[in-house]
Amino acid sequence: MVKFIIRLFLVSFLILIGIFGYFFFAGEIKNTLQFDEDRFVSIQKFIKQGKIESLQQAKLQLNVISSDFKQDSVVILTNQLNETAMVQAKVCLSKEWYGACKEYLSLVSADYKPNEVAGIRSKLDKALIEKNVTKTKTYLKERNLDKSKVYFAKIDSTYNKKKRQQLEDKIYLLENELKLEEVENLIDQKEFDDARDKIAEVDEKFNRKMVAELSEQINQKEKIVNLLDDDGSIIAFVDEFKTSMNDPASFEHIETTVFEKGKYLQVSMEYREVNTYGAKVLNKVEAKLNEDGSIKKIIRK
Numbered sequence: 001m002v003k004f005i006i007r008l009f010l011v012s013f014l015i016l017i018g019i020f021g022y023f024f025f026a027g028e029i030k031n032t033l034q035f036d037e038d039r040f041v042s043i044q045k046f047i048k049q050g051k052i053e054s055l056q057q058a059k060l061q062l063n064v065i066s067s068d069f070k071q072d073s074v075v076i077l078t079n080q081l082n083e084t085a086m087v088q089a090k091v092c093l094s095k096e097w098y099g100a101c102k103e104y105l106s107l108v109s110a111d112y113k114p115n116e117v118a119g120i121r122s123k124l125d126k127a128l129i130e131k132n133v134t135k136t137k138t139y140l141k142e143r144n145l146d147k148s149k150v151y152f153a154k155i156d157s158t159y160n161k162k163k164r165q166q167l168e169d170k171i172y173l174l175e176n177e178l179k180l181e182e183v184e185n186l187i188d189q190k191e192f193d194d195a196r197d198k199i200a201e202v203d204e205k206f207n208r209k210m211v212a213e214l215s216e217q218i219n220q221k222e223k224i225v226n227l228l229d230d231d232g233s234i235i236a237f238v239d240e241f242k243t244s245m246n247d248p249a250s251f252e253h254i255e256t257t258v259f260e261k262g263k264y265l266q267v268s269m270e271y272r273e274v275n276t277y278g279a280k281v282l283n284k285v286e287a288k289l290n291e292d293g294s295i296k297k298i299i300r301k
Contacts, residue, residue, distance in 0.1 A: 036069040047081050052103050082112040129159050140170050176206040183214050192222045227293040232256050236293030250274035265289040
């Protein structure tokens with residue numbers, strides 16, 4: 001009797017589990033079908049919108065639909081997505097929206113109209129090359145080195161090698177020209193150490209004559225600066241010149257202009273002094289100086 005009751009209990013328990021499992025899995029299947037149905041409707045809406053973000057979302061939703069859900073309808077929907085993306089890519093290409101065109105093409109399945117898609121990609125690649133070449137040339141004309149380098153780097157390797165090399169040569173020339181211009185500016189600002197550092201960055205094969213001339217300028221102008229007093233006068237020249245003045249104590253420096261003449265310096269100095277009549281007058285003296293600032297020859301007084 002006890003065994004019978006136990007068996008009856010076990011059978012009843014198994015029947016209950018079976019019933020529960022049936023309804024549970026039936027519910028799950030129903031829920032899955034409902035989810036897929038909702039996704040299907042959402043995908044249709046996303047495709048109709050036609051925007052990049054919408055099509056991306058549609059493709060994402062298509063990837064998670066159950067493999068056995070309305071298979072024919074899913075195929076049709078997938079083709080609609082591919083066609084929409086391809087058409088939008090063409091529109092973007094015609095309007096020169098190359099970034100958007102590229103994104104739309106990335107949404108097209110690899111097996112969907114491969115020849116037509118390849119044709120669009122080919123046109124896009126050519127258009128991008130032309131755009132980057134044009135941008136590079138434009139910025140070279142504007143002497144904008146950084147931007148010309150940016151767009152040159154974007155030019156595809158399939159671009160004509162000879163023309164590519166010509167652009168690269170122009171960038172090389174501009175880069176070194178700008179460095180030499182900066183050297184000249186640093187010389188004018190009397191930043192001689194910085195000028196030497198900058199000239200060292202210039203390619204050793206580039207315009208060697210100009211590099212040599214600028215290097216010499218740095219040395220010469222630095223020597224001149226070292227000769228100058230705070231008021232711009234040449235100390236050694238003034239001290240020596242005062243010895244020939246009527247009243248050295250009345251000397252007042254106005255302005256000194258220095259010209260380099262080979263190993264010598266040619267100087268024009270304006271000054272005031274008290275003349276023999278006791279009047280303070282403006283005078284000018286021109287002289288040729290040695291490298292140390294001493295007078296080699298008075299040219300005009």
